[in-house]
Amino acid sequence: MELKSTMSDSFLELFYKEIECGISETYSKLNLHILKIENNQFCYPELIRHLQNHFISFALSRKEKQEFLKDERYGEMFAAAASKFRDYNVNEGEAGELLLFCFLExxxxxxxxxxxLEIKLSSNDYAKGSDGIHLLKVAEKEYQLVFGESKLDQKLTTSITNAFKSIHEFISRDRNSISDEIxxxxxxxxKEVFDEDSYxxxxxIVMPKxxxxxxIVKNNAFAIFxxxxxxxxxxxxKMTNSDFxxxxxxxxxxxVEAKMSHIKSKIEEYDLHGYTFYVYTxxxxxLDETRKNIIKKLIRAE
Incomplete structure (x- = not known):
């Protein structure tokens, strides 16, 4: 009956897991995953191959995907998913949204x-609100709705700052707020379930009585990429591969470790102590070249 993740642990085999810890005096967790390195470079081609296997689940609803698969319309399914993404030349955020989806799954x-992405009618649509919503079971009869927020910037401090600012506005504004999103x-x-029991x-969980x-106990949480x-x-x-x-x-x-105090200060600044944050650094x-190149190769299947 419960929804199942669309991804296996094989995606995580691409990364060195360097940090997975709690942030003191909060209910939040900090994660650092570093992409595999060969010849003193990140293995982006291997990452893109993995993302090609999962971006359809990210861009399309379960029901849409099922309809394409049922009729073996694989080419149409790929095209429908690819059409949701903005042109890679002006696409600065969707690579982060896709990666956050993968880590949450x-x-x-x-x-x-x-x-x-899946509720966009065209690639040019712009929707305020979270980048996605995931369901996390934390205990029997206890769940979290996890709202995603992806920010990319040259400076890690800026990415974190901008993410918390967006989340604060999402919680507190009158329109396009977290209540509207629920x-x-x-x-x-x-669109996301196949049968009445699952629905x-x-x-x-979404609207508990x-x-x-x-x-059922439901609380809201946030995941930051x-x-x-x-x-x-x-x-x-110029270092040897092992030294590099x-x-x-x-x-x-x-x-990343130096930013724990900054995350804690943002939680305090916006009085967000009642929320859990899953921070993926x-x-x-x-950065600028890579995030566009990821989308280019995904939607063109290069």
Whole structure:
């Protein structure tokens, strides 16, 4: 009856898992996954091959995907998913949204209920609100709706700052708020489940009833994908492969660990103590070029 993740642990085999820890005096967790390195470069071609296997589940609803698969319309399914993405020349955010989807499915084991991309009518649509909503079971009869927020910037501090600013506005504004998004989600549930039992089960979590025996407890949480740039120096690039790997991993880990206090300060600044945050930090080399190239190769199947 419960929704299942569309991804296996094989996606996580692409990454060095350097940090997975709680942030003191909060209910939040910090994660650092560093993409596999060969010949002093991140293995982007291998990452893109994996993303090609999963971007359809990200861009299309379960029901849409099922309809294409039922009739073996594989080419149409790919085209429908690819058409949701903005042109790669002006696409600065959707690579982060897709990567966050993958980490939530594969690492957090929180299956997607809805993504912003799948409800777009065209690639030029712009929708305020979260990048996606996932469902996480934290205990028996206890769940979290996990709202995704992806930000990419050269500086990790800026990515984190912008993500928390967006989340604060999402919670507090009068229109296009978290309450509106839950209402939208409730209206879209029929696209994400195949049968009436599953529909009623998920709806009971999204809109739980308090006046029943042994009620379902639902809270809202947030997942942040904070992409940032790491720029190896000329001297670092000249290192042996083993020395470079050790140096760059140490450098990235040190930078991310230093941001724990910043995350904590943002939670305090916006009075977000009642929310859980799952923060995924992710380093890129040549950020601007890479995030566009990922989308280009995905939608063109290059």
């Amino acid at each position: 594969a690492h957090l084991k929180a299956p997607k209920i809805l993504t912003k 209402g939208l989600l409730n209206s879209q549930l029929c 009623q089960f998920v709806k009971s 308090a006046n029943v025996d042994n009620p 904070a992409g940032f740039e790491v720029a190896p120096t000329i001297d670092e690039k 790997l050790k140096e760059i991993k140490t450098k990235i880990k040190k930078e 992710f380093p890129f080399m040549k």
